[in-house]
Amino acid sequence: MAQTPKIRFGFIGCAAIGRRVSRAVALAPNAVLHAVGSRSIDKARAFAAANGFPAAAKVYGSYEAVLDDPEVDAVYLPLPTSLHVRWAVLAASKKKHVLLEKPVALNVAEFDEIIAACESNGVQLMDGTMWMHHPRTLKMKEFLSDVNRFGQLRSIHSNFTFRASANFLENNIRVKPDLDALGALGDAGWYCLRAILWAANYELPKTVIASRNPERNQVGVILACGATLYWEDGKAATFYCSFLSNTSTDITALGTKGTLHVHDFVLPYEEKETSFYAATESGVDEAVTKWVPQPSKRIIETDIPQEALMVNELSRLVADIKFKKAKPEQKWPTISRKTQLVVDAVKTSIDRGFEPVQIQE
Amino acid sequence: MAQTPKIRFGFIGCAAIGRRVSRAVALAPNAVLHAVGSRSIDKARAFAAANGFPAAAKVYGSYEAVLDDPEVDAVYLPLPTSLHVRWAVLAASKKKHVLLEKPVALNVAEFDEIIAACESNGVQLMDGTMWMHHPRTLKMKEFLSDVNRFGQLRSIHSNFTFRASANFLENNIRVKPDLDALGALGDAGWYCLRAILWAANYELPKTVIASRNPERNQVGVILACGATLYWEDGKAATFYCSFLSNTSTDITALGTKGTLHVHDFVLPYEEKETSFYAATESGVDEAVTKWVPQPSKRIIETDIPQEALMVNELSRLVADIKFKKAKPEQKWPTISRKTQLVVDAVKTSIDRGFEPVQIQE
Numbered sequence: 128m129a130q131t132p133k134i135r136f137g138f139i140g141c142a143a144i145g146r147r148v149s150r151a152v153a154l155a156p157n158a159v160l161h162a163v164g165s166r167s168i169d170k171a172r173a174f175a176a177a178n179g180f181p182a183a184a185k186v187y188g189s190y191e192a193v194l195d196d197p198e199v200d201a202v203y204l205p206l207p208t209s210l211h212v213r214w215a216v217l218a219a220s221k222k223k224h225v226l227l228e229k230p231v232a233l234n235v236a237e238f239d240e241i242i243a244a245c246e247s248n249g250v251q252l253m254d255g256t257m258w259m260h261h262p263r264t265l266k267m268k269e270f271l272s273d274v275n276r277f278g279q280l281r282s283i284h285s286n287f288t289f290r291a292s293a294n295f296l297e298n299n300i301r302v303k304p305d306l307d308a309l310g311a312l313g314d315a316g317w318y319c320l321r322a323i324l325w326a327a328n329y330e331l332p333k334t335v336i337a338s339r340n341p342e343r344n345q346v347g348v349i350l351a352c353g354a355t356l357y358w359e360d361g362k363a364a365t366f367y368c369s370f371l372s373n374t375s376t377d378i379t380a381l382g383t384k385g386t387l388h389v390h391d392f393v394l395p396y397e398e399k400e401t402s403f404y405a406a407t408e409s410g411v412d413e414a415v416t417k418w419v420p421q422p423s424k425r426i427i428e429t430d431i432p433q434e435a436l437m438v439n440e441l442s443r444l445v446a447d448i449k450f451k452k453a454k455p456e457q458k459w460p461t462i463s464r465k466t467q468l469v470v471d472a473v474k475t476s477i478d479r480g481f482e483p484v485q486i487q488e
Numbered sequence: 489m490a491q492t493p494k495i496r497f498g499f500i501g502c503a504a505i506g507r508r509v510s511r512a513v514a515l516a517p518n519a520v521l522h523a524v525g526s527r528s529i530d531k532a533r534a535f536a537a538a539n540g541f542p543a544a545a546k547v548y549g550s551y552e553a554v555l556d557d558p559e560v561d562a563v564y565l566p567l568p569t570s571l572h573v574r575w576a577v578l579a580a581s582k583k584k585h586v587l588l589e590k591p592v593a594l595n596v597a598e599f600d601e602i603i604a605a606c607e608s609n610g611v612q613l614m615d616g617t618m619w620m621h622h623p624r625t626l627k628m629k630e631f632l633s634d635v636n637r638f639g640q641l642r643s644i645h646s647n648f649t650f651r652a653s654a655n656f657l658e659n660n661i662r663v664k665p666d667l668d669a670l671g672a673l674g675d676a677g678w679y680c681l682r683a684i685l686w687a688a689n690y691e692l693p694k695t696v697i698a699s700r701n702p703e704r705n706q707v708g709v710i711l712a713c714g715a716t717l718y719w720e721d722g723k724a725a726t727f728y729c730s731f732l733s734n735t736s737t738d739i740t741a742l743g744t745k746g747t748l749h750v751h752d753f754v755l756p757y758e759e760k761e762t763s764f765y766a767a768t769e770s771g772v773d774e775a776v777t778k779w780v781p782q783p784s785k786r787i788i789e790t791d792i793p794q795e796a797l798m799v800n801e802l803s804r805l806v807a808d809i810k811f812k813k814a815k816p817e818q819k820w821p822t823i824s825r826k827t828q829l830v831v832d833a834v835k836t837s838i839d840r841g842f843e844p845v846q847i848q849e
């Protein structure tokens with residue numbers, strides 16, 4: 128059986144996160160680093176040299192040149208969020224599949240422009256939420272879906288924080304209103320809201336109410352915020368995201384029969400061996416101090432890091448489209464759009480003075 | 489040096505929690521099980537026999553008889569919350585020191601009746617929040633107070649849930665509006681709010697907003713609820729308590745430099761060896777998947793369980809009052825009252841349709 132040719136990736140821009148994704152493309156068995164473009168060809172050349180691009184890879188002095196390269200199958204777009212709609216739509220129009228960093232867009236209206244372009248051009252859209260592709264995520268989902276071990280989901284809490292450096296808080300695109308107006312909400316909050324939706328089987332909450340104390344920088348960009356989300360069946364979720372606290376990436380999911388804890392969901396503590404804590408029908412002894420049974424630590428191993436599994440999954444879908452006339456997979460843009468809808472609702476609630484915002488699909 | 493005589497405890501009622509506290513009194517080196525009273529002398533006799541009361545212990549067929557026993561130094565009061573004000577005030581008037589189960593009262597007005605009686609009679613009041621007395625709690629506090637390892641506190645989340653049995657949900661005093669009108673908020677929520685106040689150095693939040701989805705039973709008692717708490721300096725906390733989810737007792741505290749996680753704060757997984765997770769200046773590698781440094785697991789050992797340490801602390805204070813003419817320790821009633829104030833604020837916010845409630849000391 129002939130081996131399917133590898134999917135050729137072109138990188139649009141040289142963002143720091145591209146370092147991790149370059150390695151991911153190099154590690155993915157069905158993908159290859161093909162091109163990188165920057166507004167500065169020197170920067171593109173340095174990026175290619177520093178990030179393991181093969182000698183034959185193309186180096187371009189513009190983003191357009193990557194899109195005009197007929198050999199590029201898929202582009203990786205880590206540009207500032209405000210540029211996503213322009214470059215993702217253009218990429219789709221050039222029949223390039225799109226791996227787009229999160230937040231996908233500044234709002235769902237822009238998101239819909241992007242997805243419309245992808246759909247009309249028959250290209251796959253996937254956002255860069257790497258942890259979705261870790262095998263641990265599947266194992267955690269199996270636990271949450273098990274009515275005997277977890278029961279019905281009642282409450283979720285997620286936080287993603289990191290303490291940005293003084294330089295980040297001064298210069299990073301994520302604190303600039305013209306580049307990433309969603310700030311910490313679009314960056315760290317995206318992960319929390321995805322985690323909550325993931326735990327809730329992507330059922331959208333009905334109502335979102337932002338917490339009253341978002342922290343902002345001098346030009347109004349959100350540096351820390353949170354919200355409470357409500358579903359019709361009575362379950363609720365809270366999240367907190369921040370550029371101003373030490374690194375934390377937690378999911379706590381409480382079910383009628385079980386409990387799940389994970390503290391490194393966005394990026395595991397270690398690449399090859401990861402874990403989470405699962406508890407079922409935990410009880411406490413009536414007399415002495417003891418839980419019976421206690422939560423168990425579940426270990427999940429992977430030889431391939433989550434970002435390479437993400438590239439692998441996208442490349443698999445692209446290869447199916449390219450070589451087997453498959454349609455783009457709806458799952459990824461669908462959960463991406465739901466995440467964007469909730470991000471929008473939190474932002475709207477903040478902008479409206481922390482009023483409840485109803486979510487409509 | 490002559491050994492100080494042991495403090496003699498009288499138990500008012502035979503609640504299930506009394507089993508744990510009987511053992512605690514027996515284990516505390518400075519306390520002794522002296523008497524138990526129930527409305528049924530047979531029940532009192534069975535309780536004394538089942539819970540290690542010495543042969544010489546007194547068994548009474550009424551609560552009053554315990555209070556009238558001149559040898560009783562301190563009483564343990566695990567009665568339904570609605571009866572606390574009556575029996576705690578009466579106990580104080582009989583010069584008995586009071587170990588009172590939480591919630592201390594149905595509201596702060598009742599709390600203030602109790603503390604006024606204790607103060608005017610010179611007796612110590614302590615509530616039964618056992619985890620406050622575990623040596624781990626002190627170690628966690630040292631970490632939270634360390635500006636170099638934890639920095640400034642920005643966010644706290646706490647949950648305490650357990651899945652009550654069908655029998656509990658039908659018959660337990662904690663779901664009866666005339667006995668424990670605060671339901672899960674007064675029972676499990678008390679611990680979450682204490683944990684939040686503890687982490688915040690007992691600085692009261694300025695504003696409390698209850699979450700919109702409290703679950704109630706058919707007669708209106710809260711079975712699950714939550715809230716967001718706001719301080720003037722921008723820090724915030726969320727909590728969730730429930731009788732309807734699997735056991736969970738978590739504190740997540742996020743500081744500018746550090747993170748604390750504990751999953752068994754109310755009652756440790758094991759009696760003698762406990763732990764929590766502390767992280768300082770956590771970072772992630774830019775290329776490979778790895779946290780550097782990773783959180784560290786801190787182990788704390790104790791030979792004496794937390795409930796016995798609680799009895800020991802109360803007995804120490806009572807002995808100081810009894811034998812050294814010391815004044816009652818203000819710390820315990822003070823943090824107890826603050827907890828009650830926040831419980832009240834959550835309840836008021838729920839009753840007012842989830843409006844913000846300002847807390848005034």
